[in-house]
Amino acid sequence: MLSLQSKLFISVCNITVLYNTDIRMVVSVMSEYPERRDPRTVVAAVAIVAIIAVASIVIITFRPPSEKPTLVVYTYDSFMQWGDDPDTIFELAFGPFEERFDCIVRIERLQTDANGIISRLGTEQSNPVADVVIGIDNILILQSGVTDLLTAYEPSNIDVVNSTFIDALDPNHYIVPFDFGLVTLIYKNNSLEMFPEFNNLTFADLTDPALAGGLVTQNPHFSSPGLAFLLTEIAVHEKLLHVNWTDWWIAVNEYIDVQPGWSEAWSVWYDTPSKHIMNSYGTDGAYSVYFYGGEPETGIAPIYYDGDYYAWMQVEGMGLVKNGPNPELAELFIDYCLNETVQSLIATNQWMFPVRSGVVLDPAFEYALHPSEVSLLNEILARPEIAANLTSWLDTYDEIRIT
């Protein structure tokens, strides 16, 4: 039972409550009658903000309409961006084409990798915007559905390209070789003392936790060198060592650092002292010498087996987008890309090798790994076998990685 005192207390509280509510009501009633403003000013202000915003966007992204046809080229974000002057490289490479055929070439570097380009082409399949796509490599072309997005085309000047590249890339000519490179492991020179095995590196060496923990590679789903590394691993284990390829991944799974793409992998590898070795390209040493002079800071460690060195050759190609807006111009563009003008710029801007025979390379390329110095893994892991197994290999890889 409540005592009288507490009853009293409660009623006092009640009064306080009432009192407070009253005050609040008065205050809120007053604030609910604001000064009467003309609604037109508010509406006008909102409209002005909206118009200014739309106008600025339109001005920023405005491209003057032109009488000339525009050829749209889809490529990945780092295309030809590694040279002396990435801002003018497209003018240098494709300006002569624009002049000769009185057109505009728009290189659209999509903010993604080659897989993302395919996905974009798939999205736009019913109403394509792009005429040409550059950057589909000799593995990506084997993925199901990719050739449905392209029209086969054999350039008139295809004889300037060694047939090895055509056979490695696509004998059916859905894509035409543009450049090629060797995907291999590279190491920091100052790590060599700690790990002399870099001179004759095997996958078995890499299972040592100290080395596996120092290895940076890329996600095979989103990165073409990453996928090349996976195929290197599969080819070496299945074809040379004749063991199950999954064992190695299971062994290193806890330690290995898999980054989404090449740029991410490079920055982790470069910034972290404990990361000794990275999956990259055989031209990295040449890049270092070209830009910083002296001796390269990095060494190349192709996989060693039974007295031979092995590497995967990546051939990047260009293709005609199926039902693209300017098919004739697109064909001319592909022919043009095999010319000396474009091919001679590949080495020091893209850090790949040109596919055109007889192009003179920069002296820095003497520090690059050349195809003649290694056995190509492409030759022991054939195209049909990759095409048949790629999806299941990637699924198995995922299963290993996420468990």
Place this chain on the structure above:
Amino acid sequence: MEWRILIRWGAIASPLVLLAVFLVYPVVAVLFEGLVFGPGTSFIDAISSMVTQTVLSFTFAQAIVSTILVVIIGLPGAFLLARLRIRGKSLLRASLIVPFVLPPIVVVVGFLRVFGEYGILDSVLMTMTGASESILNLANGVVGIVLAHTFYNIPLVIVMVSSALERLDPEIEETAEILGATSLQKFRYIILPHIRASLLAASILTFLFCFMSFPIVLALGEGRFMTLEVRIWNAFRTFDFGEASSLAVIQILITLALAYSYIKLGRIEEGNVRTATIKTLAFDEISLKWRICTIGYLVLFVVLVAGPIIAIAQAAVYNPFSNQYTLEGFTNLLDPGTGGGLLPLVNSLLYAVLATLLAVVLGIPLAYLHRTRQKGLPTLASAMTLLPLGVSAITVAYGLMRIIAVPLGLTTNPWVLIVIAQTLIGLPFSARAIEISLRNIDPEVLEQAESLGASQLQRLFYIELPLLAPGILAGGVFAFAMAIGEMSATLFIALEQNTTLAVVIYQYLGVRRMVDAGAAAFVLVAICFIAFLAIEKLSGETSGGAL
């Protein structure tokens, strides 16, 4: 008269029509196409794959663990906020919302700085042990993901539960005390039943956000830990539309179930009004034991919640690799060239402003739809409002691209799509804030206006809209924060010329341009914070009610 009714219905139905055209239709069409025509994995293969099952269990597991952590850490905070008498409480409440509206990718930046490799905690430990290399990295893998989700959602619980606590009539508690109830009994039989609905609602929202999480998992998961959303993104990116659609369907079914229970809970709460007095205590009125607990809690809170935000300021000027302070991050934001930050900054602001205006303009009729007496319409409106929260942003973006943009030829400059995607993401928040304001309008005022001869337009512009102004402003700011922080859809749609700050922060982090990422993140935080302060000043109300 006929015309007027038609216009009125047109205005009110417009958001539903737009949502149907820009959200439901593209998503349904894309999912149907993906499931039926592919290319890629079939539905059966996708759901029976071990990878999908692992990803699905991980998505659930991390969301459950994060939600439990959020409730455990958030509840004491809610009590403190409701019961402790402190100065500047409304400012505190406003700043509590900040972590929640921060773009997830910005959270990642602050988070890495505090908990990551060579981060603040790591550096402290390194100096203590004299180590030269990083020893503690809490910002990757499962731990990183769960911690980041916790940081992100604690404010939800604090704000929602504390406002429920403030509605608890102190008399009931006093009566219980007088009748001899212990603190535990009081909590069990009075407080808990009272906050149950709001706690559940906050937990469901937290779970939903963690379940749908994308940028945090993408940045911290190292490709090994994936939520369904990350897997969907992977599938779209690698041209496996079959798998993407299958996973998106599973995801939508789960989120719809969650969203439905959230709406149900929202109904229960509606009756409650804030009581006039709230039982509060000053800090020196509580016992020593509780004072120590309070201080302990505040320390944990500052490290986990305030730490990452403060660290963003440091990340903006400090290069952890060269150990130097620099202003390069900010100069980068003024650099108009390729890879510079000026264009993304301008894009971010322009897109977000437009998306905010649209979200508000659409949010007003949507809020009115909640109030109509027509049977079924309020439920439809609630469902449509929440839909953008439950459908993966990646799927929306892909649907917009394929179904809307490609046939119209918009893909060469897809800024319109980005604005639409950002509007959709802000709409649930703007509509809800406006609806809450609408609830508080006294119907008598409107009747009086009518009897005094005001026309419908006069009534709308001179009475209703001014009364709705606080809700509109609060909703606008929420929508703005959501829009400017949107990353997933923009990442998918944007060409180089359309990138926004949220997208470049992700790209900078990838290539370890930490200072550039930090400076961009700092600018985003500053913009959001200023917007919130402005709302507090303008509306004089706490914007947290909008949740």
